[in-house]
Amino acid sequence: MKIVRAMELLTILNHCHRHRGFVYQHARFGPDQKSIEVEVRPREGSAAVCSECHQPAPGYDHLPERCFEFIPLWGFLVFLLYRMRRVDCRNCGVVVEEVPWGDGKHQLTRAYMLFLARWARKLSWKETAEAFHTSWDQVCDAVEYVVGWGLEHRTLEKIRAIGVDEIQYAKGHKYLTLVYQIDQGLTRLLWVGKERTIESFQGFFTVLGEPLAAQIEFVCSDMWQPYLDVIRQKCSQALHILDRFHIVAKMNQALDDVRAAESRKMAQDGHQPLLKKTRWCVLKRKENLTSQQKFRLRDLLRYNLQTVRAYLLKEDFQQFWEYNSPTWAGMFLDFWCQQTMRSRIAPMKKIARTLRAHRELLLNYFKARKQISSGVVEGLNNKAKVTMRKSYGFRTFRILELALYHSLGKLPEPELTHEFF
Ligand SMILES: [Zn+2]
Numbered sequence: 557m558k559i560v561r562a563m564e565l566l567t568i569l570n571h572c573h574r575h576r577g578f579v580y581q582h583a584r585f586g587p588d589q590k591s592i593e594v595e596v597r598p599r600e601g602s603a604a605v606c607s608e609c610h611q612p613a614p615g616y617d618h619l620p621e622r623c624f625e626f627i628p629l630w631g632f633l634v635f636l637l638y639r640m641r642r643v644d645c646r647n648c649g650v651v652v653e654e655v656p657w658g659d660g661k662h663q664l665t666r667a668y669m670l671f672l673a674r675w676a677r678k679l680s681w682k683e684t685a686e687a688f689h690t691s692w693d694q695v696c697d698a699v700e701y702v703v704g705w706g707l708e709h710r711t712l713e714k715i716r717a718i719g720v721d722e723i724q725y726a727k728g729h730k731y732l733t734l735v736y737q738i739d740q741g742l743t744r745l746l747w748v749g750k751e752r753t754i755e756s757f758q759g760f761f762t763v764l765g766e767p768l769a770a771q772i773e774f775v776c777s778d779m780w781q782p783y784l785d786v787i788r789q790k791c792s793q794a795l796h797i798l799d800r801f802h803i804v805a806k807m808n809q810a811l812d813d814v815r816a817a818e819s820r821k822m823a824q825d826g827h828q829p830l831l832k833k834t835r836w837c838v839l840k841r842k843e844n845l846t847s848q849q850k851f852r853l854r855d856l857l858r859y860n861l862q863t864v865r866a867y868l869l870k871e872d873f874q875q876f877w878e879y880n881s882p883t884w885a886g887m888f889l890d891f892w893c894q895q896t897m898r899s900r901i902a903p904m905k906k907i908a909r910t911l912r913a914h915r916e917l918l919l920n921y922f923k924a925r926k927q928i929s930s931g932v933v934e935g936l937n938n939k940a941k942v943t944m945r946k947s948y949g950f951r952t953f954r955i956l957e958l959a960l961y962h963s964l965g966k967l968p969e970p971e972l973t974h975e976f977f
Pocket of ligand 1: 607608609610613647648649651
């Protein structure tokens with residue numbers, strides 16, 4: 557008989573979700589039989605706490621009963637019912653009391669918000685909502701709470717290396733600016749800025765503050781001019797490195813333009829469609845080609861085409877990254893640019909001009925290579941893209957910002973006395 561009593565719902569709640577100053581009073585099915593309602597009341601003789609200054613204060617009056625949603629149990633929604641008190645605080649006046657399981661702004665209890673937010677990192681927000689019979693908005697609310705708490709409580713101590721990158725989030729050139737910490741021991745998303753302007757990147761430095769910005773030793777970026785400007789202005793002491801991934805991507809883009817234009821021209825002039833189905837043959841790294849693509853490529857290389865010459869220039873450039881000494885790398889770069897400028901292939905010449913213009917920043921790659929690994933930013937950006945795909949229902953900046961901080965920010969979480977997840 558005793559054992560049965562010991563497993564009452566209130567006993568379980570007292571075990572996993574106990575709060576000093578409050579007691580669970582009564583548990584019953586809701587009117588629809590689909591939910592469980594648990595009444596909560598203040599413990600006898602315990603004073604209410606002011607929600608502004610967090611000090612005990614004399615009671616003033618009661619608000620109507622409110623329900624706070626708790627983690628669902630065996631297919632039943634669970635609600636805690638409580639009449640919040642208002643206090644007459646010496647410092648703050650008449651204010652609603654503070655309750656440890658939630659706050660005035662959220663309908664969900666803290667425990668449930670944390671629970672949903674953790675699931676929302678593993679599942680999409682939509683799947684999370686479905687799994688727990690709640691709505692997408694509630695999941696969003698939960699993530700917003702957890703992220704807000706995390707941003708407020710995260711520590712931004714000495715940051716040695718950062719990477720900045722942009723990511724497109726909607727059609728029509730809508731971009732976000734993402735700033736990552738890329739220290740060897742800690743990689744995380746530090747900042748999400750709207751647009752990819754000078755102002756959006758500067759926002760990061762405003763949050764960081766000057767003393768911390770002055771301690772940054774390495775900055776990794778692409779060749780986007782606003783970023784270059786901000787780095788020069790805010791991090792002049794840091795070694796600025798151009799991200800290898802972006803340069804390779806630019807080069808591939810140029811090659812692809814050459815191939816597409818030449819392919820079109822050959823078709824117009826009534827030539828054999830030599831370039832058909834060669835796109836990936838020339839864009840992919842050699843070691844990643846299928847045997848059929850290898851064969852196709854070998855065949856293609858026999859022809860004196862612009863595409864072939866551009867391809868060979870691109871392949872040749874791979875060597876650049878293999879150097880150890882910046883001096884030798886610099887000589888290689890100059891030679892490569894010279895060759896390319898003579899190639900009479902406009903998109904490739906454009907690349908050469910760009911590389912020449914950023915020569916010094918490019919060579920910084922060799923000064924920093926032992927210190928930071930250049931693949932980190934690319935890896936983080938890929939994760940960001942996956943997050944964008946699965947975590948939101950609407951492509952608004954606010955939702956994306958939340959989703960990105962939530963999955964990549966390594967933010968601290970509010971602590972609970974019991975692990976519900
Ligand atoms: Zn107060």
